Amino acid sequence: MRALRILLIFVVIFGGLFVAADRAAVYFAESEVADRVRSSAGLTSQPDVSIKGFPFLTQVLGTSLDEVEIGLDGVNATADGHDVRVTEVKAQLKDVKIDSSFSSAVAGQANGSARISYADLAKSAPKGATVGYAGAERAAKGQVKVSGPLTDVLEGAGVEIPDTVKALLGGRTVTAYSTVTLEGGDTVRLKAATLPELPVPGMDEQVRDVVDYDLKIDGLPSTIKLDKVTAAEDGLHFSGAGTNVSLTG
Structure with missing residues (x-):
């Protein structure tokens, strides 16, 4: 023992x-x-x-x-x-x-x-715009919401807007629902799937040029x-x- x-x-x-x-x-x-x-x-x-x-x-x-x-x-x-x-x-x-x-x-x-996060993603948004959750239905399609005062967004990108056009826009807010994709494993691409109808001919293309952009992830x-990539709340x-x-x- x-x-x-x-x-x-x-x-x-x-x-x-x-x-x-x-x-x-x-x-x-x-x-x-x-x-x-x-x-x-x-x-x-x-x-x-x-x-x-x-x-x-x-x-x-x-x-x-x-x-x-x-x-x-x-x-x-x-x-x-x-x-x-x-x-x-x-x-x-x-x-x-x-x-x-x-x-x-x-x-x-x-x-x-x-x-x-959307708070961090908003730091990459066009000047004058914010990026946020687009709701469950649009998020299921991989979309986020990019929005902001129309004149601020365009002028933030260097687009000159005559005073007569500003008066016509009347403080309008633009909202684009952008589809998010991942390219090459390190580039996040936001591309507007829908844009609102605007009262000035040709302005929708100017808005699209501003809200479509890439975000490069460095150091992975x-x-x-x-x-x-999926969009969540x-x-x-x-x-x-x-x-x-x-x-x-």
Whole structure:
């Protein structure tokens, strides 16, 4: 009985040491992966890296990690000199093949996501205009609402409006419902699907030239693959999936 008790004590002690060593190895690996992702993507901040599964050391010996999650505080997007924050940037990576130094890591499957709030999206809107939720029916079509005082929107884009035309417009507000698409994985394109009838011939084309614009997302790591955008009440949600995605460049 005494021998069994001593054996159990040794098992608990060595088990605890193994768990401690395993967790320390995970911490080191997470830091190493974060450094390499930051360096390869040219990020200004360190990404959060979480390696799932236990024990970790047996995964390393098998040169394959079950799952790795990467998250960023946010990256920048730009449109006509305006900076816009992209938040909730995440990547979920599965079946990650690695080498012993983590200099090479390739995910068999990768799922990425990100979000731009309407408050942030409005920072990229034409001067004098705002961008907001277009309602459930139009959001289902991938549309957002771009609106603002007509004269402010046009003059904000450098369009000169004679006083006689201003009087005719009478403080009219223009509302365009723009379809949002994602081009090339890093460019958000807003294109007016509908415009209101305007009392001045040719003005609708001027308005369209102003409200149609692109928003370029900068600084996404190669692990974040985006190919789909949906409009929701809290902003634009981006998602995408890929295979054989490199974590390190």
